[in-house]
Amino acid sequence: MVAVTHLKSLQAVELAIRMGSLKEAADALGITPAAVGQRVRALEDFLGSDLLLRGRSGLKPTPELEQALADLQMAFAALERVTSSLEFQRVSEIQIVADPDWAELWLAPRLSSFREAHPNILFCINGSGDVPLRLGAPDVRVDYGDGRDEPLFTDVLLPVTGPDNPRRIADWDPVLQMEGMPLLHLKAQRDSDDHPGWVEWFQQFGHRETGPNRGVHYQHARLALEAVRENVGFLVCGLSLVLNDLRDGTIVNPFPAAQNLTAPQPYRLALRPDADKRPQVQRFVAWLRTQAHETHREIQEFLAT
Amino acid sequence: MVAVTHLKSLQAVELAIRMGSLKEAADALGITPAAVGQRVRALEDFLGSDLLLRGRSGLKPTPELEQALADLQMAFAALERVTSSLEFQRVSEIQIVADPDWAELWLAPRLSSFREAHPNILFCINGSGDVPLRLGAPDVRVDYGDGRDEPLFTDVLLPVTGPDNPRRIADWDPVLQMEGMPLLHLKAQRDSDDHPGWVEWFQQFGHRETGPNRGVHYQHARLALEAVRENVGFLVCGLSLVLNDLRDGTIVNPFPAAQNLTAPQPYRLALRPDADKRPQVQRFVAWLRTQAHETHREIQEFLAT
DNA sequence: TTTAGGACTAAAGATAAACTTTAGCGATGG
DNA sequence: CCATCGCTAAAGTTTATCTTTAGTCCTAAA
Known part of the structure; x- marks a missing residue:
């Protein structure tokens, strides 16, 4: 019986082949590409x-x-089943x-995909302040x-309205469309x-000169939306x-995307010190960071149109 | 895809089950039982x-x-095939x-079992001084x-002769059998x-008073034997x-086993600094230490009879 | 042809993992 | 009842593993 050594190196090699690049393997393992490269090199040096x-x-x-690849792939497939x-x-x-x-x-609509992949993880989600x-x-x-x-992502704020409303402001004063x-x-x-909100938006982009804070104030964004x-x-x-909603057209942005305000603060993530030892929490947080990164990308993409 | 973590812990768990004890698993892995215990505990703590x-x-x-055990065993069986x-x-x-x-x-007769297990490892063996x-x-x-x-083992020296010779000394002087x-x-x-050699042996155990260094001197033990x-x-x-030979009866020890001399020095092992990075050298040296330990045990066993 | 960006790598330093050692406990067998 | 063996916790040491920095090479786009 040969005691297997270089387990992390073998994993790195298998993942590099599976993902097609050291960078993709690094992303999957949550370490830097340099670290993956070192793992692979260490095994290659050892074997000569x-x-x-x-x-x-x-x-x-x-x-x-x-x-050896078939056995290697079989091994890590089996280990993934063990872990799961x-x-x-x-x-x-x-x-x-x-928040x-x-x-x-933001979270609830996305969480269904995570729940599907991890049905044994239950969530108890409370709003800040009412726990x-x-x-x-x-x-x-x-x-x-x-x-x-840890900042997750920084949002941008911009005007939104229903699909019919852009016509209303198109027929209005060409300079003070929101008046x-x-x-x-x-x-x-x-x-x-x-x-x-509107007060800051009008100050920066104009479109209205009177009553910037007039109108209904909602406690929750869902009702406002x-x-x-x-x-x-x-x-x-x-x-x-x-x-x-923007993608679906159920909500529209009536002004150019460039007329936006960067949020002064980001959404931030904090973990209870011991929580990140639990694999389920680790899985969720890794997923959360991925989703946040995706949202950041989508925001940048939207602003570039 | 779930990136597998705790690879060494999973290996420790699988080996502990396979070998039946943490100690046996430690021997197989070349680490202490405490280290194996820590690996297992780390995974148990992580999973809760x-x-x-x-x-x-x-x-x-x-x-x-x-x-998960079937998958775990399959995984490490596959990894052992990969390694081999x-x-x-x-x-x-x-x-x-x-020497x-x-x-x-000592080495050559035993090496056949190692060669069988590792046919891809070739040996070039030279005596000291003629490399x-x-x-x-x-x-x-x-x-x-x-x-x-590193000492491998310490030999003991004792008289040996052919199967017929004990009768020769039995018929001799009861005190000076070797005279x-x-x-x-x-x-x-x-x-x-x-x-x-004989000089020291007679000094300590007697059996002869004259001519302790008389007789044929051989360069190599094989010819003497x-x-x-x-x-x-x-x-x-x-x-x-x-x-x-003693086990086979082709050579006998004509005096009690207790009448032996402990060798002043052990056989010692040295590795060239880089050599122990090569897996083949590691395999061989691990085997050598095992064989040396076995020889030590057999010597102790022989002396206890 | 040049430039910019992405992937990879070597080397150095920092951090975390993993090991050994020590001391002790519990169980078992003589 | 005592000795031995296997296991464990804790502390300290050593090794592994990671990140960071700086650079190279390749490719694609301008």
């Missing part, structure tokens, strides 16, 4: 032969590796406290604001300097919260 | 559940582990320089003598204080070199 051919069409196994099996058997609940609008409009005291510190906390916690139009607000925009979809009025809100 | 039941009849998998495949493809030569008698009489200069430092060196190199008997010597015993088998005479030599 190359395992990967680095070529213009990506990575290919050398003939030596080719002979061992983790699956422990139904695990993750306690999340988050309520963000949780309801039952008996629960203690949550595993994961996502807040909008300053601080030293007299029905404005909708979030209470946070009135109460906090960190939450820009329901009104927006009904063509009730115009709202300045975070782009990340309405990406799907 | 036990994997091994520690009981009076050894280790058993918990129900949780039981569900990758190493097998590189025919490798190991350069050995050793000539030891190499010829072709072009080879440079050998990978492995085994010498008899003092120094700081006048034909003595055989190794030249090293005449030339070096580190190689005890051929003469011993032919009942030509009596020789004092290292027990490790004649264990098989």
